[in-house]
Amino acid sequence: MARSLGLALPAKLEIRNLSISFSSRPRVRAVDDVSLAVVPGETACLLGPSGCGKSSLLRAIAGFIRPDSGQVLVDGRVVEEPGPDRGMVFQEYALFPWLTASRNIEFGLRRRILDRAERRNVARAWIAKVKLEGFEHAYPKQLSGGMQQRVAVARALAPDPQVLLMDEPFGALDAQTRVLMQEMLESLIYESQRAVVFVTHDIDEALIIGDVLCIMSKRPGRVLEISRNPFARPRSARIFELKEYGPAKARIFETIRGEIS
Secondary structure (H helix, E strand, C coil): CCCCCCCCCCCCEEEEEEEEEECCCCCEEEEEEEEEEECCCCEEEEECCCCCCHHHHHHHHHCCCCCCEEEEEECCEECCCCCCCEEEECCCCCCCCCCCHHHHHHHCCCCCCCCHHHHHHHHHHHHHHCCCCCCCCCCHHHCCHHHHHHHHHHHHHCCCCCEEEEECCCCCCCHHHHHHHHHHHHHHHHHCCCEEEEECCCHHHHHHHCCEEEEECCCCECEEEEEECCCCCCCCHHHHHCCCHHHHHHHHHHHHHCCCC
């Protein structure tokens, strides 16, 4: 049975006893018997030591790799390949350098919206949501790292996927930009009813973005603990000022430190 601390809602995303190995000599087991459920409107943050299989788990949800055993289901349907019901944002910005910010956002809409004018309107709306007005005609090389990642987030969200997958999307940004991006994302997620899985090494980031914190063991990655974020939505960097913040962060850190050999 997949584990969740979400509300009494049917799971949007369900991971059932998932195991993943990679062909090498010797063969490497990356993820072992992981189960997790994420309900609509909930963000699950995956935390754990480097090499514990967080990104491998995310790629299996996306349909990029096939598990050895177990299943990933979206709305009860087994995931066998990538699909428009799942959007993904990578740590690398992964934008098309020959397309403007607006056209990058439009690109993901081509299968869903056939009318070009309508695609432009949707892209324009997302440009406003991620606060890039005035930069819609700029190319990626003309944008800062934070601005490029805002385009990447908008491109993933514009097709209205049911599940959003994020693999350390703010890891390459400076500290100040990273906090601003975390707050922007938390706000965008708060407005939607998507199920989100967010991979991070950063406990501060997890406590801003995650509703549910899933701590994984060292390789092979297993679920050590699933807990609900003690800080209610809407969340921002202001939670760092709360007296409860230090103990909450320290407890998570100690759990992860026990897995670092």
